[in-house]
Amino acid sequence: MTEREYAPLPIDYLRILSPLSDEDFGRLCRALLKYASTGEKIDLDGDARFYCELVMIKDDHYSGSYASEQAKAEKRSAHARKAADARYVAKNTAQACSSMPEHARADNTNPNQTNPSQDQTKPNTITLSSDRAAEPAITLPLKNGAEYTVTEKDLALWTESYPALNVRQTLKHMRSWYDAHPEHLKTKRTIRPAIVKWLCEDQENGGSSPCAKSIPDSGKPRFTPILEE
Numbered sequence: 001m002t003e004r005e006y007a008p009l010p011i012d013y014l015r016i017l018s019p020l021s022d023e024d025f026g027r028l029c030r031a032l033l034k035y036a037s038t039g040e041k042i043d044l045d046g047d048a049r050f051y052c053e054l055v056m057i058k059d060d061h062y063s064g065s066y067a068s069e070q071a072k073a074e075k076r077s078a079h080a081r082k083a084a085d086a087r088y089v090a091k092n093t094a095q096a097c098s099s100m101p102e103h104a105r106a107d108n109t110n111p112n113q114t115n116p117s118q119d120q121t122k123p124n125t126i127t128l129s130s131d132r133a134a135e136p137a138i139t140l141p142l143k144n145g146a147e148y149t150v151t152e153k154d155l156a157l158w159t160e161s162y163p164a165l166n167v168r169q170t171l172k173h174m175r176s177w178y179d180a181h182p183e184h185l186k187t188k189r190t191i192r193p194a195i196v197k198w199l200c201e202d203q204e205n206g207g208s209s210p211c212a213k214s215i216p217d218s219g220k221p222r223f224t225p226i227l228e229e
Contacts (some may be wrong), residue, residue, distance in 0.1 A: 007036035008062040017051060024048040028055065035059060138171045140195070141178050143185040150195070158195075162203045174198055 009029065017025055024047050031042040032055050042052040133153035140148045150171060158167045174195070178185055186194045 007033050008059055010058070013055075016054070020047055020051070028052070032056075032059060036063070137168065138175065140171070140175055140191060141182075141185055142191060143187050146188070148188060148191045158199055162199045164203050164206060165199060167199065170199060170202055171195070 009032070017028065020028065024044075027044055028042070028048045028051060031044060031048075031052070034040050035042050035056060036059055042056055043049075044052055133151065133156070135152045136149045137152045137155040138150050140150065142148050155167055155171075159165075
């Protein structure tokens with residue numbers, strides 16, 4: 001039997017079961033509830049016995065309708081959850097894209113190219129073999145005294161994303177700055193965001209390093225720590 005919290009008791013039963021006494025009517029209703037709950041067949045004596053088959057047929061009809069509607073509701077609920085998940089992913093993707101630097105979202109196609117569709121190769125794409133991609137390019141010191149390894153694959157990715165920079169040289173500057181300012185060292189979890197932040201600032205500054213900027217007319221270097229924890 002399909003689990004339900006009710007048994008059908010149509011108003012029309014007032015007419016159909018009118019020949020029954022209140023006692024027989026109550027006995028039949030009690031038996032109907034038990035049938036709907038457990039499937040135990042209604043078997044009464046007296047005048048109520050003439051209506052047992054009728055109320056069981058009615059209950060079976062309503063039970064089938066209930067199961068059908070319940071299946072439809074579950075299907076609608078599944079579709080709604082799937083649509084909500086899709087909207088959530090789309091929203092997060094849009095937010096992630098909006099937080100990316102403009103140059104990372106822009107198309108790399110040369111606007112002066114007469115027919116871009118003829119050349120599908122992006123000018124800044126760097127292809128590395130699997131062995132070459134895993135090789136260390138440079139290491140950066142961490143707060144716990146260990147070293148964080150930047151691979152050639154990382155270097156190639158950032159070179160594509162920040163075309164105005166010499167990424168390898170920028171990371172060497174970053175290493176020198178951390179060596180001189182150990183109080184700003186990062187953890188293994190925060191070093192990669194720090195690298196990206198540094199490269200973003202360099203890119204936005206046209207390739208000039210954000211670690212040392214000159215104050216106008218003073219001639220003195222000014223160090224700007226980034227991504228403070």
